[in-house]
Amino acid sequence: MTEQAKSNVCVGVISGAHGVRGEVKVTAFTETPESLTAYGPLHDKTGNRIFDLKIVRVTQKHVIARIDGVDDRAAAGAQRGVELYVARDRLPVPEDGTWYHSDLEGLAAYLPDGDLVGRVVKVQNYGAGDLLEIDPEAGGATILIPFSREHVPDVDVKGGRIVVKPMPEESPDD
Numbered sequence: 001m002t003e004q005a006k007s008n009v010c011v012g013v014i015s016g017a018h019g020v021r022g023e024v025k026v027t028a029f030t031e032t033p034e035s036l037t038a039y040g041p042l043h044d045k046t047g048n049r050i051f052d053l054k055i056v057r058v059t060q061k062h063v064i065a066r067i068d069g070v071d072d073r074a075a076a077g078a079q080r081g082v083e084l085y086v087a088r089d090r091l092p093v094p095e096d097g098t099w100y101h102s103d104l105e106g107l108a109a110y111l112p113d114g115d116l117v118g119r120v121v122k123v124q125n126y127g128a129g130d131l132l133e134i135d136p137e138a139g140g141a142t143i144l145i146p147f148s149r150e151h152v153p154d155v156d157v158k159g160g161r162i163v164v165k166p167m168p169e170e171s172p173d174d
Contacts, residue, residue: 008047008085009102012036017076018064024076025062026053026084029101033058036065039090045083053084099157101130104147108161109134112153117164123147132164 012028028036034055036042042051052068070076094100101123109117109132118136125131130147145151145164154163 007088008043008045009088009091009100010045010083011039011042011086012063012084014079014082014084015062016080017073018062020073022071022073022076023056023064023066024070024079026065027061028063033063036063036084039086042084042086045085047085051084099155103157104132104155104162106160107155107157109145109164110161112163112165117166118143120162132162134164 011030012026015025015027017023018025026036030036030038037053037055042053043049044051054066054068056064056066058064067076067079070079088100088102091100094103104120104123107120109120111117116137118134118138120132121135121142122133123130124133124144131144132147132152134143134145136143143166145166151165151167152162153165156162
């Protein structure tokens with residue numbers, strides 16, 4: 001991962017349109033959804049597009065927001081999937097035992113016995129908690145591992161590595 005990418009942190013993603021007046025639903029990755037805009041200007045992954053985002057309200061699942069220049073449902077829908085980033089130096093330093101997703105991406109993943117599994121390519125969340133998506137060293141499909149103390153007992157960001165305990169594979173007879 002490039003230093004430029006590491007200097008930015010994804011704080012949310014636009015998940016779709018809300019209503020007919022151009023509001024968007026944003027899934028916030030901040031500790032509190034209300035703080036999505038508290039760290040300064042938001043931009044896309046490339047840094048080329050700046051978002052003037054105004055929070056309208058917070059629901060149980062999303063932040064409902066308006067983006068300057070987005071005035072109808074079609075324009076809002078076109079924003080779906082856009083990740084929102086903020087400069088890393090604007091965020092608070094994480095507490096011990098916590099990390100930003102961007103800190104984990106690129107780390108080498110090892111088994112407890114020292115065998116290299118692969119590299120963390122992304123942190124996913126489909127609603128039931130964070131999952132580390134690992135690109136296996138041996139090739140093939142990526143592996144998803146729950147990001148829990150049970151399955152990831154050691155995280156060493158400075159050392160560039162994590163230890164993972166993959167979930168046992170289910171046999172076809174199960």
